Amino acid sequence: xxxxxxxxxxxxxxxxxxxxxxxxxxxxxxxxxxxxxxxxxxxxxxxxxxxxxxxxxxxxxxxxxxxxxxxxxxxxxxxxxxxxxxxxxxxxxxxxxxxxxxxxxxxxxxxxxx
Numbered sequence: 209x210x211x212x213x214x215x216x217x218x219x220x221x222x223x224x225x226x227x228x229x230x231x232x233x234x235x236x237x238x239x240x241x242x243x244x245x246x247x248x249x250x251x252x253x254x255x256x257x258x259x260x261x262x263x264x265x266x267x268x269x270x271x272x273x274x275x276x277x278x279x280x281x282x283x284x285x286x287x288x289x290x291x292x293x294x295x296x297x298x299x300x301x302x303x304x305x306x307x308x309x310x311x312x313x314x315x316x317x318x319x320x321x322x
Contacts, residue, residue, distance in 0.1 A: 228277040232266055240291035243300070245314040247284045251275055254305045257314045261286055287316075296321050 235242075242261040247253075251274060259265055269275050275283045290297035302318035 228280065229266070232261075232277045233263075236262060236266075238292060240288055241297070242286040242288040243314070244284050245287045245316070247312045248282065249307060249310050249312055251283050252312070254307070254312045256284065257305050257312050258300075258303065287314075298322075 240261075244252075244256050244259045244261070244265075247256045251272075266277060269277055279285060287298075289300070298319055299322050300316055300319050302316075304315045304317065306313050306315050
């Protein structure tokens with residue numbers, strides 16, 4: 209039965225109704241802090257790992273021209289370390305950059321909650 213249902217599914221890509229640049233700047237302006245913890249190696253090098261998500265980051269992505277600002281196509285993933293919903297922030301003390309299966313990852317081994 210499950211196979212029959214899956215065979216009848218049609219997948220559609222529905223673009224987000226808002227400009228990702230607006231979403232990105234709202235996130236920053238709201239006071240959230242995040243860093244890149246995973247990046248597709250064919251699009252972004254290991255130097256992108258650990259970078260703070262800020263306007264400079266946004267401008268660097270715009271220069272590349274091949275990456276969705278919000279990483280909606282899996283180009284990168286983030287870890288939110290602080291923001292208006294947090295009582296305390298997460299501070300990363302130790303990490304390593306690791307390549308696996310075509311992705312760079314930030315392997316966080318030591319952190320504190322401030």
